[in-house]
Amino acid sequence: MTRFWVGGYGSAMDGQAEGIGLLAGDADRQTSLAYRGAVTQTPSPSWLAQHPTLDVVYAALEADAGVQAFVRSGESSLQPLGEPVAVGDGVCHVAVAPRGDFVVASCYGDGRVVRIGVDPQGRLIADAVNKAAELRAALLGEPLEAAAPAGVAASASDPYAGARTAEGGERVSHAHAAAFLADGRIATTDLGFDLVRIWRHGAHGLILDHEVALPMGTGPRHMVVHPSGHLHVVTEYSCEVFTLAAGVDGTWAVVGSVLTSPIAEIGTDFPAELARSRDGQFVYTALRGSNTIAALRVRGAGESLEPFALADSGVDWPRHHLVHEGKMLVAGQRSDTVALLDLDERTGAPLGIRHRTVVPTPTHFLPVR
Template sequence: MTRFWLGGYGPAMDGSAEGIGFLAGDAGREASTLSYRGAVAEAPSPSWLAQHPSLDVVYAALEGDAAVQAYARTGEAALIPIGERVAVGTSVCHLAVAPNGSSLVASCYGDGRVVRIGLDGAGRLAPARPDAAAALRAALFGDDDPDAAPATPPGDGVAAIDPHAAEGERVSHAHAAVFLPDGRVATTDLGFDLVRIWRVPATQGLILDHEVVLPRGTGPRHLVLHPSGHLHVVTEYSCEVFTLGPSPDGTWSIVSSTVATPIAQVGVDFPAELARTRDGQFLYTALRGSNTIAALRVRGGGDALEPIALADSGVDWPRHHLVHEGKLLVAGQRSDTVTLLDLDERTGAPLGIRHQAPVPTPTHILPVR
């Protein structure tokens, strides 16, 4: 049996999820059905989930509560909170865990904060100090000891000091993070059209290394690391996918870009997640608005993309999706459903909807390890 943890929005965020949900399905590539088994841990709007790399511990971004909580797995399908929740920033919407399990990075859409939280040997969260907004201040204004700086107060995030916009013109919206092979962290700022590269000190916090500036108004949202070492970044406002690559000195830059699909309508369609196949041959992004899935083929050495297909997602407002066992699972935030789509193994194109399961306001799907 194939099993998944489900993130979702609760009543305080106009949803019906009661906490972290559990979804079960047939195993293997011939899987044909999905079944929602209810909430396995009470949590207020756990909109994004992340797995510890070596422990049976799951982390939840409690978006409406501006906090992160750790949960330990007990039995086949149960989670219990461990340790104390840690306050981060407004509308925390994404978590990324370090490959060695030493820390996680929380991205906060509401105030632009990017917060690094240490993890102990049992996977519990350590108190956060300081966040990336404090580190960015240190990088820009020359503070001597950014790790000793206090966390910035609520509402005083990266937006107030961004060097690429005049004050008041734009608002910072941190949206996702990924740990790079060299130990640094890449994050997106949807509001300022930036991908920031951070160094990770031995203590806590993050230190700004450099920034990659995307065209104004593109809105970089989520990003995925390709096996080739390139970063693919989907943009919420311009319906594009940018490919970033590192130079020998470690500086990242844009190497190519393409539309997610030639028929995407800017201002009507809003791409959400970006997911890839295990071998890195294909990428998929979901267009909220037309409620479609766009497939792209990875060309060259991972440095170029080509749109190849567009298909019905089978849901309303496809918030998240992932490739699993040769199929695509799609979470429909507004339709209260998760769909299972077949994928053509040779061409990468979605072939159609195999199954649809009712699920309360799903926002994220995480395979149970």
């Protein structure tokens, strides 16, 4: 049976979700999904991430500025695994390291990027970061801040110092997502400062390696790592996808960019998630505003993209979408619905809306493993 954990916005984020929900299909009707209710009582678990080897799910508690671990307690149930860990204002994304030994949380509100340790059972162990930092500082005679206490990484600086937003306001750091790269480093986006930041993982936290500045006002939001190793980054403000690659010296740089769709309207459309097909031939983004799905074909060795289709998402304000077994699920934040779209097996184009179901303020899908 096809099943998905569903993250959502609760009352503190002007939503109706009561916690992590369950979306499931009948054994005989895999393309007919129904919402089975909340399986946790969790305020605004807006992003979910799976541990690579354990039945543990991590949730970004966006309204509560924390991250919490949940362990599978039954076929379709979760229970808390320890207490939430405070990370920062507006935490909107969490990514788990390939070995499952730490997670990286991104905070839209205050721009923080935070590394949290994970123990062998999947529990979050942020306090251990503090203790390790304090011990190292004492042994080496260093000031405590040199040891990166609490797992908070170095804050971002605006590469366009003195610039203003399109509305004339002050530019502010907004960390938004993290992705683990094939070479073991970590990429994070800063939507407010137009940055993709590249990190190394040290014994006591994240160490900034270098940064890639995108054009001012683009707003890098989410990323997907292509099987070729290229990094595709969708921008919320300029409706583009930038492709980054590492040079022979390991320094990442932009190697290409393309509009998500020739008819995307900047200032009206705001791309959200970026997802790829399993074989890496296609990537898809959702345009909030026109409420459409834009499909792009991957060219060459992954270094360039070509938009080729635009389709109705079936929802209002498509905040997240997921390609799963030749179909696409789309979360409509403002319509309290989830839509299931068919995808053309040969061309990758969205074909149409197969099914809709009511789900309270959905913001993220995670397949139940």
